[in-house]
Amino acid sequence: MPRIKKYNEQEVIEKAMNAFWHNGYEATSMQILEKEMGINKFSIYSSFGNKNGVFLESLKCYKQKLNALINKLKDSNQGVAGIKAYFYDFIAFSKENEISKGCLITNTANEIQQDADESIKEALYSFTENVRSVFAQVLKHDATKDQATVEQQADYLIISMFGLSSATRIFNKKQLDNYIQNIFINL
Amino acid sequence: MPRIKKYNEQEVIEKAMNAFWHNGYEATSMQILEKEMGINKFSIYSSFGNKNGVFLESLKCYKQKLNALINKLKDSNQGVAGIKAYFYDFIAFSKENEISKGCLITNTANEIQQDADESIKEALYSFTENVRSVFAQVLKHDATKDQATVEQQADYLIISMFGLSSATRIFNKKQLDNYIQNIFINL
DNA sequence: ATTATTTCTAACCGATTGGTTAGTTATAAT
DNA sequence: ATTATAACTAACCAATCGGTTAGAAATAAT
Numbered sequence: 001m002p003r004i005k006k007y008n009e010q011e012v013i014e015k016a017m018n019a020f021w022h023n024g025y026e027a028t029s030m031q032i033l034e035k036e037m038g039i040n041k042f043s044i045y046s047s048f049g050n051k052n053g054v055f056l057e058s059l060k061c062y063k064q065k066l067n068a069l070i071n072k073l074k075d076s077n078q079g080v081a082g083i084k085a086y087f088y089d090f091i092a093f094s095k096e097n098e099i100s101k102g103c104l105i106t107n108t109a110n111e112i113q114q115d116a117d118e119s120i121k122e123a124l125y126s127f128t129e130n131v132r133s134v135f136a137q138v139l140k141h142d143a144t145k146d147q148a149t150v151e152q153q154a155d156y157l158i159i160s161m162f163g164l165s166s167a168t169r170i171f172n173k174k175q176l177d178n179y180i181q182n183i184f185i186n187l
Numbered sequence: 188m189p190r191i192k193k194y195n196e197q198e199v200i201e202k203a204m205n206a207f208w209h210n211g212y213e214a215t216s217m218q219i220l221e222k223e224m225g226i227n228k229f230s231i232y233s234s235f236g237n238k239n240g241v242f243l244e245s246l247k248c249y250k251q252k253l254n255a256l257i258n259k260l261k262d263s264n265q266g267v268a269g270i271k272a273y274f275y276d277f278i279a280f281s282k283e284n285e286i287s288k289g290c291l292i293t294n295t296a297n298e299i300q301q302d303a304d305e306s307i308k309e310a311l312y313s314f315t316e317n318v319r320s321v322f323a324q325v326l327k328h329d330a331t332k333d334q335a336t337v338e339q340q341a342d343y344l345i346i347s348m349f350g351l352s353s354a355t356r357i358f359n360k361k362q363l364d365n366y367i368q369n370i371f372i373n374l
Numbered sequence: 375a376t377t378a379t380t381t382c383t384a385a386c387c388g389a390t391t392g393g394t395t396a397g398t399t400a401t402a403a404t
Numbered sequence: 405a406t407t408a409t410a411a412c413t414a415a416c417c418a419a420t421c422g423g424t425t426a427g428a429a430a431t432a433a434t
Contacts, residue, residue, distance in 0.1 A: 002378085002379045002380035002381075002430090002431065002432075003379075003380045003381045003382080003429075003430045003431050003432090004380085004381080004430080004431065004432090005380090005381070006381080006382085022300075023300065024213075024298060024300075026211075026213045026214060027213060027300070029420075029421065029422080030421075030422055030423080031420080031421085039382090040382070040383070040384085041384095041422090041423075041424090042381080042382065042383075042384090042424090042425090043381075043382070045422095045423070045424080046380095046381080046382095050422075050423075051422065051423090099301060102297065106297070106353060107297055109353060109356060109357050110289065110293070110294055110297040110298070110353055110356065111211060111297070111298060113209075113210065113211075113214070114286060124357070125357070128357070151365075152365040152368070152369065153365075153369065155358070155361075155362040155365035155366055155369075156365055156366050156368075156369035156370075159350050159351070159353075159354040159358060159362065159363075159366040160347070160350055160366075161350075162349075162350045162353040162354055163346050163347055163348075163349045163350020163351070163353070163354075164346070164350070165353075166293060166296060166297055166346075166349040166350070166352075166353060167346040167349055167350075169296060169297065170296050170311070170312070170315070171342070171346060174342075175342040175346065176346075178338075178339040178340075178342035178343055179342055179343050179346040179347075181339070181343075182339065182340065182342075182343035182373075183343070185373050186369075186372050186373045189400090189401065189402075189408085189409045189410035189411075190399070190400040190401050190402090190409075190410050190411045190412075191400080191401065191402090191410085191411080192410090192411070193411080193412085216390075216391065216392080217391075217392055217393080218390080218391085226412095227412075227413070227414085228392090228393075228394090228414095229394090229395090229411080229412065229413075229414090230411075230412075232392095232393070232394080233410095233411080233412095237392075237393075238392065238393090
């Protein structure tokens with residue numbers, strides 16, 4: 001009986017995700033979302049509830065995209081060298097026309113305040129913990145490392161990723177290279 | 188002849204700086220600035236031109252505040268150990284009531300876009316380069332390090348500071364500690 | 375062809391954004 | 405005491421914010 005949707009929710013969310021990635025949460029207005037998603041406010045609100053709903057779905061979409069890199073890391077079986085490759089993969093991933101947008105998760109963590117929506121904070125936390133645990137898992141492949149060392153180095157690497165995300169926005173290729181080389185010297 | 192100002196520009200800018208530090212640039216409205224600075228719009232605009240002018244002065248104020256830590260580092264003559272102490276000093280510096288606001292420079296670098304005000308981008312860049320050069324200067328105290336190593340490690344350290352700034356907002360004390368310990372293992 | 379249902383368009387909502395301005399008040403020099 | 409000047413208050417501005425809603429258009433089952 002009903003009229004049929006002219007848009008695909010998965011497709012428009014990917015466009016919304018790119019807008020949030022590019023501009024940040026606050027700076028991405030409903031007006032921008034309408035234009036970028038290619039549908040009007042009514043459709044956005046009926047599909048995703050409100051701006052926060054669009055953002056939560058965008059975070060899920062981002063997670064899926066980044067999972068391609070994470071899965072490559074999991075499958076590489078190269079230990080620390082695989083993680084190092086992941087760092088470089090991320091730099092390429094964060095770029096759009098040679099300009100880096102950083103990491104959507106890190107950007108959001110830096111933007112939101114303590115009183116932000118609980119579901120967003122939870123999404124950031126679970127996402128970060130997930131990547132951290134993959135780092136720990138890969139580090140454990142080296143049998144000479146005890147559990148304490150693995151956990152400590154996983155903390156080091158996940159926070160280093162936060163630095164890399166920020167850094168891609170203002171430092172040059174050489175500096176990013178110096179950064180990554182130093183990170184992996186003693187792992 | 189004129190009536191005299193009831194406020195001190197230096198004092199109100201420090202309050203503005205704290206508001207920007209706490210909320211970020213976009214989320215700090217003129218309404219918030221009026222309340223926090225304790226003066227009304229007319230006074231703000233006549234003293235600082237516009238919101239951007241208030242922000243630029245706030246960045247200067249932040250720079251002065253952080254310079255206390257930088258000067259301590261310069262005077263310490265402890266080499267790398269002094270830089271490590273600076274990292275811990277920064278964690279304390281970024282805290283307000285046990286909640287970290289991160290670093291105003293890093294927060295801003297993460298928030299602004301490519302089309303942001305040139306004077307703001309310039310302020311961020313010169314500020315960052317200044318800290319980086321102090322790191323290089325301190326590293327050079329170790330005579331066994333050649334210039335290339337010094338520059339490379341300075342890049343590593345300044346980007347690590349960006350990571351630390353983000354990290355203070357979401358990671359716990361133990362994780363921050365693991366992070367810092369690892370940074371300084373091979374310097 | 376009719377009808378029930380849903381999508382879509384577009385005008386609209388109050389609140390808030392950064393910024394301005396007319397008019398009042400205080401002050402220091404005359 | 406008068407006066408020129410600047411600081412101040414508070415009302416105001418257009419534009420935009422996130423979000424709503426009435427009515428037109430499309431569609432699939434009958």
